[in-house]
Amino acid sequence: MSAVPPQVLAADLGTSGMKLALVGYDGQVVGWESEPVELLILPGGGAEQVPQHWWDAFGRCAARLAARHPAHFDAVTTVCCSTQGEGTIPVSAAGEALTNCILWMDMRGAPNLRRQFGGRPAINGLSAARHARWIRMTGGAPSPTGKDPAAHMLWVRDELPEVYQRTATFLNVLDYLNLRLTGRTVATVDSILTSWVTDNRDPGRISYDATLVAGSGIDRDKLPEIVPCTEVIGTLSRPAADHLGLPASVRVVAGAIDNTAAAIGAGTISNGDCHLYLGTSSWIAGHYPTKKTDVRHGIASIPCALPDRYLMTALQATAAGNLDWLRDNVVGAGDPLVAADFRGEFFELSDQIVPTVPAGANGVLYTPWIFGERVPVDDLSLRAGLFNISLRNTRADLLRAVFEGIALNTRWMLRPVNRFLGRPVESLRLIGGGARSDSWTQILADVLGVPIHRVSQPVAANARGAGLIGAIGVGAITAADVPALVSVADVHEPDPRTRSVYDEAFGTFVDLHRRLAPLYRRIARRP
Numbered sequence: 001m002s003a004v005p006p007q008v009l010a011a012d013l014g015t016s017g018m019k020l021a022l023v024g025y026d027g028q029v030v031g032w033e034s035e036p037v038e039l040l041i042l043p044g045g046g047a048e049q050v051p052q053h054w055w056d057a058f059g060r061c062a063a064r065l066a067a068r069h070p071a072h073f074d075a076v077t078t079v080c081c082s083t084q085g086e087g088t089i090p091v092s093a094a095g096e097a098l099t100n101c102i103l104w105m106d107m108r109g110a111p112n113l114r115r116q117f118g119g120r121p122a123i124n125g126l127s128a129a130r131h132a133r134w135i136r137m138t139g140g141a142p143s144p145t146g147k148d149p150a151a152h153m154l155w156v157r158d159e160l161p162e163v164y165q166r167t168a169t170f171l172n173v174l175d176y177l178n179l180r181l182t183g184r185t186v187a188t189v190d191s192i193l194t195s196w197v198t199d200n201r202d203p204g205r206i207s208y209d210a211t212l213v214a215g216s217g218i219d220r221d222k223l224p225e226i227v228p229c230t231e232v233i234g235t236l237s238r239p240a241a242d243h244l245g246l247p248a249s250v251r252v253v254a255g256a257i258d259n260t261a262a263a264i265g266a267g268t269i270s271n272g273d274c275h276l277y278l279g280t281s282s283w284i285a286g287h288y289p290t291k292k293t294d295v296r297h298g299i300a301s302i303p304c305a306l307p308d309r310y311l312m313t314a315l316q317a318t319a320a321g322n323l324d325w326l327r328d329n330v331v332g333a334g335d336p337l338v339a340a341d342f343r344g345e346f347f348e349l350s351d352q353i354v355p356t357v358p359a360g361a362n363g364v365l366y367t368p369w370i371f372g373e374r375v376p377v378d379d380l381s382l383r384a385g386l387f388n389i390s391l392r393n394t395r396a397d398l399l400r401a402v403f404e405g406i407a408l409n410t411r412w413m414l415r416p417v418n419r420f421l422g423r424p425v426e427s428l429r430l431i432g433g434g435a436r437s438d439s440w441t442q443i444l445a446d447v448l449g450v451p452i453h454r455v456s457q458p459v460a461a462n463a464r465g466a467g468l469i470g471a472i473g474v475g476a477i478t479a480a481d482v483p484a485l486v487s488v489a490d491v492h493e494p495d496p497r498t499r500s501v502y503d504e505a506f507g508t509f510v511d512l513h514r515r516l517a518p519l520y521r522r523i524a525r526r527p
Contacts, residue, residue, distance in 0.1 A: 004075040005505045010467035012080040015280045015504030020061035022072045023467025025476040027485030029460045031069040033061040045107030048100035062244045080253040080470030082261030082462045083173040086194045088152035090167035095298045102152040109151030130246025148194035161225040181252045182234035187224040189303040190257045190511040198291045224267045229256040229305040230473040253473030264467025266429045286446030288312040297376040297416035314375040322368045347437040354439040357400040359498040363388045364397045366405030381524035407447035408509045427451045431461035445492040447502045456489040
């Protein structure tokens with residue numbers, strides 16, 4: 001008998017790439033492999049990835065894990081995935097992806113959404129009457145930016161009619177991976193959410209609402225069966241088993257969208273306990289006992305991996321994606337930051353630079369709306385900007401200003417989060433790739449004014465969450481066991497010496513939005 005405990009092969013497929021981990025039932029991440037996946041930015045607001053590239057990266061990462069950790073790989077009993085959300089893939093009856101995946105960043109469907117759901121009176125260009133039913137039944141509503149499956153599916157229907165006719169099912173990113181793993185076509189309670197066609201009033205009984213489906217403009221038979229995140233949806237198909245180098249007897253648990261899995265991987269199970277995720281995008285999330293919606297600020301408690309509660313989520317459109325842009329387009333081709341591996345060395349180098357600049361970045365301020373914004377304002381016309389640059393400022397000032405600007409935007413988002421929860425957030429658990437930066441973690445503590453508890457192996461939090469969801473699904477643990485299985489590496493306390501600097505910077509930040517938002521709307525062009 002093997003001395004190695006049972007393992008979950010846990011996938012974390014984000015916008016930047018595939019990450020694959022071996023996660024024990026005790027939450028320990030034993031092995032880790034990753035591979036970037038190309039992001040295609042297209043004219044007219046398009047953003048796509050090739051689904052086959054995900055599957056190819058899945059197989060290559062699995063092969064490397066098997067080579068590096070053969071005993072643990074041989075102990076895999078379960079596969080469970082966490083993925084980016086709000087993507088859309090039209091799939092044929094044979095399981096073939098008919099187009100690239102239309103990603104959560106894609107805004108091309110906004111006009112199609114307005115045509116389908118327009119009416120007077122209107123809210124953000126969509127019928128107020130429809131809004132009332134969406135909020136009552138689902139807890140949210142389609143984004144007028146077009147950045148969710150409700151708009152994506154309409155874009156396919158209207159702009160690619162031949163593809164629409166061939167489409168047997170529209171799948172989110174998670175659902176597509178599960179199809180490749182098992183041959184079964186399903187959606188989870190969280191992956192189906194942003195199709196805006198479900199009755200979410202009972203978290204344990206999520207189902208389609210006939211009226212919302214009929215009004216969606218999408219044929220009912222093109223929507224998949226809905227299952228809980230912790231359901232065992234089957235075992236590996238023979239092609240999937242061969243692709244991953246695993247037995248066909250390995251079970252597949254449905255898994256979850258990234259923010260759902262992150263809440264489990266951060267150990268924030270109790271209602272009101274929140275985590276902050278820093279990746280390409282960013283969010284603050286925490287479990288909440290009831291269905292609730294803050295329409296004005298775009299925050300809602302939504303279905304999640306735990307069937308007796310919801311997950312409050314506030315999404316920032318672009319966080320570390322701003323750093324990608326800065327590295328690739330501003331600092332200069334000969335700069336070491338450009339050559340650095342963004343997944344690791346970038347933060348090592350930036351942590352040597354950022355502390356040399358005082359809080360406030362010598363007067364430079366950055367607004368991180370490089371691809372619009374979602375919370376606390378849903379506005380695709382907003383754009384990023386570096387303000388108050390003078391001849392005396394350096395690239396170090398600019399780098400710190402970008403770190404600070406993302407933190408200031410998070411503070412802006414935290415205000416409605418506190419109101420939603422009915423009490424101030426007293427601390428945040430930090431996860432995601434950005435948590436690798438000591439200087440950014442401290443900036444967040446200083447700007448937000450709360451202790452930041454950095455979770456151990458923060459980059460692995462989504463994969464850890466998928467692993468723990470898999471363990472819950474096969475009955476190895478319960479949700480109540482999760483907090484004890486997730487450890488905190490360190491705590492960054494706010495530095496009181498920076499409070500006045502960041503209070504003033506935050507006031508300026510909010511004022512910049514107030515003054516510039518009308519201008520951005522006037523000069524807006526699709527990216």
